[in-house]
Amino acid sequence: MKKLATKKFRVKLFNKLMSIASALQNIPAQITPPPFRLMQIGSLFWQSRALYVATKLELADVLGDTEKSTQEIATVLQLHEDHLYRLMRMLGSMGIFDETAPRVFKNSKTSAFLRQDNPKNVRAMILMHNSPEMTKPWMESLEESIRDGGVPFAKVYGVDVFGYMDQHKNFDLLFSQAMDTVENLTGNLFLEDFNWGQFDHIIDVGGSKGSKALSILKSHPNLKAIVFDRPQIIEAAKTHWQGKIAADILARIDFQGGNMFESLPAASDNALFVFAAIFHCLSDEECTAVLSNLKTVIGNTQSSVLIADAVAEEIHINPTIAAFDMQMLIGTTGRERTPSEWKQLLENSGFEIVEIMDVRTFAKFIIAKPFQSGLHA
Structure with missing residues (x-):
């Protein structure tokens, strides 16, 4: 069999860069006091849920290439302006959206990948992983499954993920769209x-x-x-x-x-x-x-x-x-x-x-x- 590997130097460089990125990512864990680190991990779902709601509301699509106030966005989507502002402010602090003036936002380099007109978007992946179907097993049956070795998803829905998709076309479509991204x-x-x-x-x-x-x-x-x-x-x-x-x-x-x-x-x-x-x-x-x-x-x-x-x-x-x-x-x-x-x-x-x-x-x-x-x- 001929050699199957090509671009060996580029692969080695990629792996080296990934190792450096991983090491940099671990720095906060190493320097943050353990109690605060545990609190950070314990509240990460706040961030994922905020991102999910923003994605579902299509905030990045409404912003497009423009700057808009939360009042303008709230009017277009019929939302509560102050609650919307607090959601976008939190996401802005994470680098998702850019607050250019008080209560005025535009898309950031990150939120641009939530836009449906961006062919490189990962919107479906965010919606799928944070969907009620996928989050409920984490919340309700993980502990029981750690005790008895069962599949959390099956405990909630009676079938595994793929069996569930066969029975629910909308989730099957969302999963397929996520895999396409x-x-x-x-x-x-x-x-x-x-x-x-x-x-x-x-x-x-x-x-x-x-x-x-x-x-x-x-x-x-x-x-x-x-x-x-x-x-x-x-x-x-x-x-x-x-x-x-x-x-x-x-x-x-x-x-x-x-x-x-x-x-x-x-x-x-x-x-x-x-x-x-x-x-x-x-x-x-x-x-x-x-x-x-x-x-x-x-x-x-x-x-x-x-x-x-x-x-x-x-x-x-x-x-x-x-x-x-x-x-x-x-x-x-x-x-x-x-x-x-x-x-x-x-x-x-x-x-x-x-x-x-x-x-x-x-x-x-x-x-x-x-x-x-x-x-x-």
């Missing part, structure tokens, strides 16, 4: 860190509307792709890109709906199955079921597997990864896995890890292939 958080530079051109076909499992696959196809004219996701997602994806993406690129992508626990698209001889942020939502048993289907469709082909997911440190875990892990605990039976946990999971399913690559995002690329018959006990 992930690249606004991470960017797509990490796609340049991998040698996609070594393969003839990529099969993006759980690929939503296919934005990641299309980005790859733009840079690799000889590559074809299959985007595989839940049928309701795929139906929307089939028409989403018409008129937005060149016809010759769309001609190289196929959208297929299905259930990865039942079957996966067939593999060509030199295909790459891509699972981006999929396995961390699943229990080991669920991962094994998917990997069993994957091993079947790969068969005797030379196909490979790319798992783009977080790799948690064995000790002293990165705070961001730890937070993602807790979100998995809240809504799913999944987890963020350590290198040893990934190794055990894949080996138990008949796969070996070829390489764990650093790329320019918080996740890593885990490259795996099925064990060749007779070479693994």
Whole structure:
């Protein structure tokens, strides 16, 4: 197999900068007296709820490129002016919105990413993570779940997050919109860190509307792709890109709906199955079921597997990864896995890890292939 990693210097520089940023972020925790630090952490939900309400009220959209008084905003949205002012003042103190004069605000560099006319906005992600559906399990059933090992979301709603989405179209839509904004958080530079051109076909499992696959196809004219996701997602994806993406690129992508626990698209001889942020939502048993289907469709082909997911440190875990892990605990039976946990999971399913690559995002690329018959006990 040819080398899969590209842009190695840029990846090393990215990781170095992320390490520096993490160290700087930890400075307040190190110099703040412990009682005050605990109080800060204990009241962080005040900030998240204020941001959620401002996002839901579309304050950034009303401001647009102008400055407006809270009286003007309150009149447009039929809000209580003084309460609005106090909300925006708090958010302004956090760098969200900029108070240019008493009770007059404009968008800041941060709040600009709440505007719906900003193609890089993360509005849906804020609304999804702070929605009643997602916050209620944190508030009502986390303690009980820590005691008995259950899934907080399922305790509240009777099903896990994905079962709930199947039953509630509005939340399903919000979740899909939030997932579509992930690249606004991470960017797509990490796609340049991998040698996609070594393969003839990529099969993006759980690929939503296919934005990641299309980005790859733009840079690799000889590559074809299959985007595989839940049928309701795929139906929307089939028409989403018409008129937005060149016809010759769309001609190289196929959208297929299905259930990865039942079957996966067939593999060509030199295909790459891509699972981006999929396995961390699943229990080991669920991962094994998917990997069993994957091993079947790969068969005797030379196909490979790319798992783009977080790799948690064995000790002293990165705070961001730890937070993602807790979100998995809240809504799913999944987890963020350590290198040893990934190794055990894949080996138990008949796969070996070829390489764990650093790329320019918080996740890593885990490259795996099925064990060749007779070479693994």
